[in-house]
Amino acid sequence: MDPLAGLLDGPRSRGAFLLRSILSPPWSLRIQDHAPLTLVAMVRGRAWVAHDGADPVPMHQGDVAVVRGPDPYTVSDRPGTTPQVIVHPGQICTTPDGESLSEAMDLGIRTWGNNAHGEVVMITGTYQVGAAVGDRLLRALPRLLTVRRDEWDSPLLPLLGDEMAKDEPGQDVMLDRLLDLVLITVLRTWFARPESSAPAWYRAHGDDVIGPALRRLQNNPAHPWTVASLASEVGVSRASLARRFTELVGEPPMSYLTGWRLTLAADLLRTPEATIGAVARKVGYGSSFALSAAFKRVHGMSPREYRQSLDAA
Secondary structure, three states: OOOHHHHHOOOHHHEEEEEEEEEOOOOOOOOOOOOOEEEEEEEOOOEEEOOOOOOOOOEOOOOOEEOOOOOOOOEEEEOOOOOOOEHHHHOOOOOEOEEEEEOOEEEEOOEEEEOOOOEEEHHHEEEEEHHHHHHHOOOOOOOOOEHHHOOOOOOHHHHHHHHHHOOOOOOHHHHHHHHHHHHHHHHHHHOOHHHHHOOOHHHHHOOOOOOHHHHHHOOOOOOOHHHHHHHHHHOOOOOHHHEEEEHHHHHOHHHHHHHHHHHHHHOOOOOOOOOHHHHHHOOOOOOOHHHEEEEEEEEOOOOOHHHHHHHHH
C-alpha cells in the first residue's frame, strides 16, 4: 500500500461527507470544519476559494480544488462577499449569528443551497477522519491546489454527481469509492505537473529499481527485511540499492521502513478491537514491547497512550 492509497484506506474513505450545493449570488460559505481534506468540484458556474490572508483562486466549470485542513477558508461567488453561511465541525451549518440552516437550505437528497434553480452547482466531498498514513501525503500538499478542466479528462465526476441523487441500498459505500477515485485522479494529475514539487517518495515510485523496492516494503512491512534481502528482490547490489534509495527517497531503506511500519501502526491503533500485540505483528515487530519502544521513540508516547489520546479527541 503506497501513501497515496494509504490516504484512502480504512476510515479515510468511509463515511465521507458529500453534498451538492446549488446557489444564486450573492453567496459566501465560510468553512471552518477542521476537516483534513476536502474536494470541491465546479459542476456549473464559477466560484472563488481563498484562505485567510491569501489571494482568492478562481474556479470555473469542470475545475476541481483540493483543500488541506485544518485552516478555515471561504468559497464565494466573488472575492469580498460577506459570508452568509458558516460550516462548523461535523458539517453543521449556521448563519454567522449561529442560527441553524439545516432545514432552511435543504433541497433534497444530498443537496443544499439558497435556490433550487441557481446558476452555480458545486460538489463537495469532505474526508472527516484523519489518519497517520494520510499524514505522509497531506504534508506533501499545499493548502489549496486546483486542477483545471482541460488538465484532466475523466467521466468520474459526472458519475459521482448522478450517484449522489440516488438513495439506494449500499449508496454510501458507492459514493465513498467514487469520491476516492476522483481524488486519486486529481492528485495524480497535480503530482504530474513539473511545478508541483511532488515529494521524493512519490517521484521515486517511477524509478525502475527504487519503485519496486518501495512497493515491496509498503506491501509487506511485516517481512524481516534487510538491505541485502531487498536488494536481492530487485536485482541490484546492496551498496547500489542503499545509495540510490537514499538519493531518491531522502533516507536509507531501513529508516524508511521503520517510519512506514510506525505510521501503519498508528493507523491500526485507531481500530479499538486491534490489540497492541496484533498490531505489532502486522507491521513487523516481534512483540508489544518492541513496538512500544520504537513507537515511543518516534511519537513521544506509547501505543496505549496514543490510543487513549484518540479516544479523548
